[in-house]
Amino acid sequence: MTANQNSAGQKPDMKLFWACFIALVATSFVFAVRANTLGQIQGDLGLSEAQKGNISGAGMWPFALSIIFFSLVVDRIGYKLVALFAITCHTISLLLTLRANSYESLYWATLLIAVANGTVEAFVNPVVATMFHREKAKWLNILHAGWPAGMALGALATVMFQSQTWQFKYGMCFVPLVIYALLIIPRVFPLNERVAAGVSYLDMLREVGAVGFFILTALTVPAVSQMMNQEASWGLVFGIAGVVAVVVGFLTKSLGNWLFIFVLITIGPLATTELGTDGWMPELLKLSGPAGMSGEQLVSFATWVFIYTSVVMTVLRFYAGPIVHKFSPIGLLVVGTVVAILGLLFLSKATGYVIIAAATVYAFGKAFLWSTTLGLVSEQFPKGGALTLNGVSAVGVLFLGVLGSPLIGYQQDVILDKQLAKEQPALYEKIVGEPKGSIFGEAPSLNQDKVAVLGAEDQAVLTDAQATSKRGMFTAIAILPAFMLICYLVMFFYFKSRGGYKPVAIHE
Structure with missing residues (x-):
């Protein structure tokens, strides 16, 4: 078997790889457009500095949380469904952004964009790792060339159309979205390497273990609290993280x-x-x-x-x-x-x-x-x-x-x-x-x-x-x-x- 064959002896679907690549380009393109138009949006919608900061936060927290959620279920529900969910969220969120006329409407649109971006990250990484299971480091590096590429293209687009409205600039995000959607929809996704090898869900959890889930939870709780404009004490944070770690440790019998x-x-x-x-x-x-x-x-x-x-x-x-x-x-x-x-x-x-x-x-x-x-x-x-x-x-x-x-x-x-x-x-x-x-x-x-x-x-x-x-x-x-x-x-x-x-x- 060559390095460019998957576990079934078939050559990787390069159209699927480039679909994943452009999906990652689309996520960072949106990041770059938001970063370069937020000042313009602030003036147009009359946002305060605090509201501006909340918009930035809404673009980050759901990104991380959706990665965690879909990482727990993607092997069970399949990559294709997760990819279609990402496309749907990207489409709806961009349409909502273009119609935003207040802080509240922009906040929820930005939050949904972040969910879409995190969902993309949740499926592209394991798909590429499964496709190129003998050259994972090489192809994950190539995949993640899509991130700085999208950032460069997004920033370049805002510079080239600097005099245009922020709605026009956000509208350009549909270009990579449509391309990756057209590439994704007809593709057949591989079965995850872990699932194909018969490694159980519990064995997957054992790799992370009680300590790993403690770290994940200890960072997730304050993130969720900030999303809800609440402040969680470190006692509460470590208390919840400790409970999760004990439960995971009991189920998996593993520290990680x-x-x-x-x-x-x-x-x-x-x-x-x-x-x-x-x-x-x-x-x-x-x-x-x-x-x-x-x-x-x-x-x-x-x-x-x-x-x-x-x-x-x-x-x-x-x-x-x-x-x-x-x-x-x-x-x-x-x-x-x-x-x-x-x-x-x-x-x-x-x-x-x-x-x-x-x-x-x-x-x-x-x-x-x-x-x-x-x-x-x-x-x-x-x-x-x-x-x-x-x-x-x-x-x-x-x-x-x-x-x-x-x-x-x-x-x-x-x-x-x-x-x-x-x-x-x-x-x-x-x-x-x-x-x-x-x-x-x-x-x-x-x-x-x-x-x-x-x-x-x-x-x-x-x-x-x-x-x-x-x-x-x-x-x-x-x-x-x-x-x-x-x-x-x-x-x-x-x-x-x-x-x-x-x-x-x-x-x-």
Whole structure:
């Protein structure tokens, strides 16, 4: 049997693969369009900053939660039904978005888009892992080239039609949606590798185990609470997570595969390093961009740098096969993390056009981290089926929302506060605000009313300080990939002690 044959000895359906690829393009295309039109929507619908933040949250939490839900049932109800559900949700949500005329209507439309996006993620990963079960890491990397490709195309579309209404820009999301729908509908989906091998549902749960479900639940509860505009105490969070872990432990008699738990611990910092840092890049570019640029020029510059780095990542993932073969998935994670750390440190010092070079190094570093992690999980835990493969993605997104993004914001506030207090004490006394509560304790803040009435000279000083502090944030965030590097090195030497990295056969 060749590497391009499935377990039944048949060649993979490449039309199905490209359908999955374009489905992933469609999800990130919507992400990019929303990110680049939210300011325009805010002005049109009169949204407050809090409402704007809620819209962003509605686009993330259901994404992770739908991944978890469908990962538990996709092997039972079949990939085709899940794919059709994703197409239906995408269609309805985009139509609702185009008709949105208030915060409430836009919120629910965005929430449904997130459900559709998470549903796509829930079926494309196990489908591709099943189709290419002998080259999972390679083909999952190629599949996930669709994510930066969609981000680049979505951002490019909003730039090209910058003068158009936000409804027109959202309408462009129908292009990838129609393409992947037309490709998906006639396709016959394979039986999941786990199901075909006769591995039971209970054995799938055992791979995740009590500890894995504790982590999943501990991140899911605060996510659901935030969706409901409620705040869950950590006592309640850990209490519910503990009950779920005990129940799962009783049913499965398993704490979970220790290596899988190890990967779960690294995916949160990975998501924050990649996706969380991306969210701060536009602000860095606006404050530290080329001299002589201002206003719309800096916004445009930030968008083009984002498109450029997304294209770099797309190309790298498309040619992941030889790279994965040379380094092995765990070796590639080690190398990628080292380059990502160097890229973050470079970004912390870069200004002007040098930012492009720093962003390039960072893009090279992060390009393979997420997709290669999925490849490693699919190759090492085949008995876990869709649950282990998609559970990793869900934990990463949930960690980013619950801990990662707040951590970046907290670090930003702390760095700026220390810098102003040390270097501009007179200005600091003028604008220092009351500490605000955060998940990491009290965070320093500035009094925005006092900031608004500063003179031009003080405003310039504050802007410079904010630019410096945002660059300093990249140094602080580099701690996360440094932690990941330690974990990856532990796994690297573990595999080396066992004769080197080898994919696990599902019957082992």
